[in-house]
Amino acid sequence: MTTFYFVRHGKTELNLSLRFQGGEIDSPLLPIGIEQAIQAGRYLCDTSFDAALVSTQKRAMDTANYILKENNFLNGLTVRYYDNLREIRFGKREGAEIDHKDEQTNYLRERPDLYDPSSFDGETIDSLVARATQIIEMISNEYPDGQILIVAHGVLLITLINSLIGKDKAKWREGGPLANTSITILEKENHATHYTLKSFNDISYQSQNEEA
Incomplete structure (x- = not known):
């Protein structure tokens, strides 16, 4: 059985200013x-990871570094960086203020099956989930009995997690947004089709809880 610890990156300046x-x-x-x-690192300090998979974006890499600095089992740990774990691409909307009245923004948040980013050259939900799933499937085959840390991004993680546990595409944003540095744990039995959710969006360890 492979156990995945999915962690969203820490809060950033653009998170605070509510921009894409x-x-x-x-x-x-x-x-x-x-x-x-x-704090997430201290919470996970006694978890012996077989590998850590991290998005190649700096906010995720920095978060992973802070987490792993607190870990008591770093000898021999493999840390890998993947473009496939980068956040969904928003095209021309990157850095723009989020308009909560916008139809596509609402679809992204509530009905991802209807989301169409073609007008602003964004990435589709299907593309996002396909590239992230490829990495997860690869690592579950490589470490069939491993404990794996994944540090990535809010939209990628919530859609990926809901997809992996077998929810319909219309519900891939259900339970989101994930809190910054929240921990979600999934397990996959060897050769199983879907994953089992063990813990979701856990920030119980945080001494300061703020909205993402």
């Missing part, structure tokens, strides 16, 4: 985001 922060843009972790990552 997709796969083609980055902003630094805020002090609260750094503290969130450190």
Whole structure:
């Protein structure tokens, strides 16, 4: 059985200003985001990971570094960085203020099956989930009895997690948005089709809880 620990990156400047922060843009972790990552690391300090898979975007890489600095089992740990774990691409909307009255924004949040980003050259939900799933399936085959840390992004993680546990596409954003540095644990039995949800959007360890 492979056990996955999915962690969203810490809170950033663009999170705070409520702007689109997709796969083609980055902003630094805020002090609260750094503290969130450190607290997550302390919470997971006695978990011996066989591998850590991290998005190639700086906010995710920094979060992973803060988490792993707290871990007690780093000897021999493999850390891998994947473009396929980058956030969904928002095209021309990258960095723009989020308009909650916009139809496509609402579809992205509530009905991902209806989301069509073609007018602003964004990435489709199907593309996002397909590329992320490819990485998860690869690593579950490589580590059939492993414990794997995944550090990535809000939209990618919530859609990926809901897809992996077998929800319909219309419900791939259900339970979102994930809180910054929240921990979601999934298990996959060897050769099973779907994954089992063990813990969802856990921020119980945080001493300061803020809206993502």
